[in-house]
Amino acid sequence: MIRPRRWAALLLLAVAGPLNPAAPERIPQPRYVIFLMADGMGVDELELARQYSLAVLGHDLFLTGTLAREGSCALMDTYSSDSMITDSAAGASAWAVGRKIKNGQIAVDPLFEEPLQTISEYYKERYDFRTGIVTNDAVTGASPAAFAAHVGRRGSVQEIARQYCDQSQPEVILGGGRSDFLAGKRRDGRNLINDFVALHGYRYVESAEELARLRSGKVLGLFAEGTLTFQIDRAPEGNKEPMTTEMAQAALRILSADRPRGFFLFVEESVADKAGHKTDAAAMVLSVLEFDHAVAEAYRFYRRHPRETLLIATADHETGGLQWELGYGWEEKIRAADRREGERSPVSRLATVHASIGKAVAGLKEQLTDEERARLRWRYRQFQFDSRLERALDQGRGTMGRLGDKWDNILALLVAHNTGAYYEGSAHSPWAVPLFAIGVGAERFSGHLDNTDIGQTLFRLAGRQDFRAIPTSGPLMTSPPRVSPSRSFETRKSTRDGEEEGFTFDTQEKTPAGKAPASKTKRKASSSGPSSRFQDDED
Numbered sequence: 001m002i003r004p005r006r007w008a009a010l011l012l013l014a015v016a017g018p019l020n021p022a023a024p025e026r027i028p029q030p031r032y033v034i035f036l037m038a039d040g041m042g043v044d045e046l047e048l049a050r051q052y053s054l055a056v057l058g059h060d061l062f063l064t065g066t067l068a069r070e071g072s073c074a075l076m077d078t079y080s081s082d083s084m085i086t087d088s089a090a091g092a093s094a095w096a097v098g099r100k101i102k103n104g105q106i107a108v109d110p111l112f113e114e115p116l117q118t119i120s121e122y123y124k125e126r127y128d129f130r131t132g133i134v135t136n137d138a139v140t141g142a143s144p145a146a147f148a149a150h151v152g153r154r155g156s157v158q159e160i161a162r163q164y165c166d167q168s169q170p171e172v173i174l175g176g177g178r179s180d181f182l183a184g185k186r187r188d189g190r191n192l193i194n195d196f197v198a199l200h201g202y203r204y205v206e207s208a209e210e211l212a213r214l215r216s217g218k219v220l221g222l223f224a225e226g227t228l229t230f231q232i233d234r235a236p237e238g239n240k241e242p243m244t245t246e247m248a249q250a251a252l253r254i255l256s257a258d259r260p261r262g263f264f265l266f267v268e269e270s271v272a273d274k275a276g277h278k279t280d281a282a283a284m285v286l287s288v289l290e291f292d293h294a295v296a297e298a299y300r301f302y303r304r305h306p307r308e309t310l311l312i313a314t315a316d317h318e319t320g321g322l323q324w325e326l327g328y329g330w331e332e333k334i335r336a337a338d339r340r341e342g343e344r345s346p347v348s349r350l351a352t353v354h355a356s357i358g359k360a361v362a363g364l365k366e367q368l369t370d371e372e373r374a375r376l377r378w379r380y381r382q383f384q385f386d387s388r389l390e391r392a393l394d395q396g397r398g399t400m401g402r403l404g405d406k407w408d409n410i411l412a413l414l415v416a417h418n419t420g421a422y423y424e425g426s427a428h429s430p431w432a433v434p435l436f437a438i439g440v441g442a443e444r445f446s447g448h449l450d451n452t453d454i455g456q457t458l459f460r461l462a463g464r465q466d467f468r469a470i471p472t473s474g475p476l477m478t479s480p481p482r483v484s485p486s487r488s489f490e491t492r493k494s495t496r497d498g499e500e501e502g503f504t505f506d507t508q509e510k511t512p513a514g515k516a517p518a519s520k521t522k523r524k525a526s527s528s529g530p531s532s533r534f535q536d537d538e539d
């Protein structure tokens with residue numbers, strides 16, 4: 001029997017405690033928010049990079065070896081309001097505004113295309129936080145734009161640059177995309193670089209060396225006309241362009257100078273997605289390793305300010321349907337077929353590739369010249385060319401229907417046959433992606449989440465208790481339909497002028513003998529309707 005005094009105490013607890021819905025929940029608020037994302041990095045990309053790191057570098061990734069152990073982990077769904085498969089615009093917008101919107105839209109209402117306030121704009125308006133966007137893609141690309149611009153079409157890159165200058169003004173803007181800022185390239189004839197400097201007091205830099213010297217203030221750094229050079233294509237030293245980690249490091253230094261009220265920094269490593277679209281496992285792995293370095297750099301900042309910092313590292317979607325297909329007994333097969341000393345894993349052969357597929361196939365026509373053929377053989381001299389690939393090289397592209405009619409898919413299969421790293425396609429997939437978090441409020445980013453949960457939780461951690469996501473109509477609002485993995489699917493790509501060009505990337509030759517070949521179920525990269533016109537920019 002409980003004594004009356006205890007009853008009173010329990011009653012008091014019930015009134016004041018967490019069970020009382022009227023009691024305000026104490027929510028810790030981060031002062032420094034660092035949001036890092038690797039475009040196109042699904043669980044499989046992360047795992048292949050981890051296996052590469054273990055085999056070639058002899059250590060685990062920072063993400064899996066340290067952050068996953070010390071912080072929180074989650075799987076995150078990525079679908080958009082009009083498609084089971086998101087693009088980067090809707091994907092990053094879900095984090096930035098906490099709502100599902102359509103593919104191709106950036107931080108706008110999906111129906112009326114009115115601007116929706118982003119988390120970084122909210123921090124700036126309410127708390128006078130500094131903000132920063134960093135990417136090795138164009139800074140006007142969909143992922144960074146989702147935090148600092150509002151447009152109905154992600155292809156409106158000149159308008160995105162204008163909004164950075166005239167409206168959102170992030171204190172730190174680092175990446176590529178210089179041509180979107182230049183008078184000679186812009187339809188309105190403005191030189192936005194001049195306007196940033198003359199009207200708003202920014203310093204403008206164009207090289208890693210100049211960036212390294214900056215300590216504080218407002219900075220616009222544009223290091224390439226378009227996208228920065230892939231890691232795999234960079235010279236060992238003497239590069240003018242900074243790496244993603246160097247840009248993240250500079251942004252953290254500049255944003256945290258002179259005790260600011262706080263900051264929100266978004267960092268994108270974009271190559272994993274671009275490599276996935278090219279079915280280029282070697283370029284993808286180096287991108288994930290670079291992302292891992294950038295996250296480790298952000299973690300060092302967190303360690304200096306553990307009670308004030310929230311660090312999130314995730315991806316917007318998976319690209320290409322990567323899998324590492326080896327099968328039982330591969331160790332024996334590899335040993336028999338391979339004479340190299342000290343090889344611990346077939347994935348370590350990716351380290352022998354020193355150019356992206358895009359670079360390797362640049363300028364190749366229908367038929368290879370003797371010189372081009374010799375150059376390709378030299379580039380991939382560590383790999384064995386099987387008879388199918390030899391035939392493909394002999395006959396030229398367009399004759400390899402099952403592999404697709406592109407040299408890049410032929411080279412991707414060469415890499416895949418030698419390493420086990422196969423791409424099932426070259427479009428975004430609907431699979432859930434990994435998320436890691438550490439610091440203030442990190443425990444709220446665990447379990448199986450939706451990408452809008454990230455945005456909504458960020459708003460709540462920022463003190464906006466009234467934040468409620470407004471549901472949008474559409475069949476995908478409750479949960480995305482399950483899709484069984486097919487062995488073959490067709491992707492459709494649009495060219496810049498809107499003409500559609502279809503191709504099939506089929507891995508049928510891997511089907512075990514006697515088994516019916518893959519179902520020909522078609523999985524479209526995106527639904528038809530309004531979003532399809534943005535496909536030319538899909539990233």
Ligand SMILES: [Zn+2]
Nearest residue numbers: 273319538539
């Ligand atoms: Zn993409």
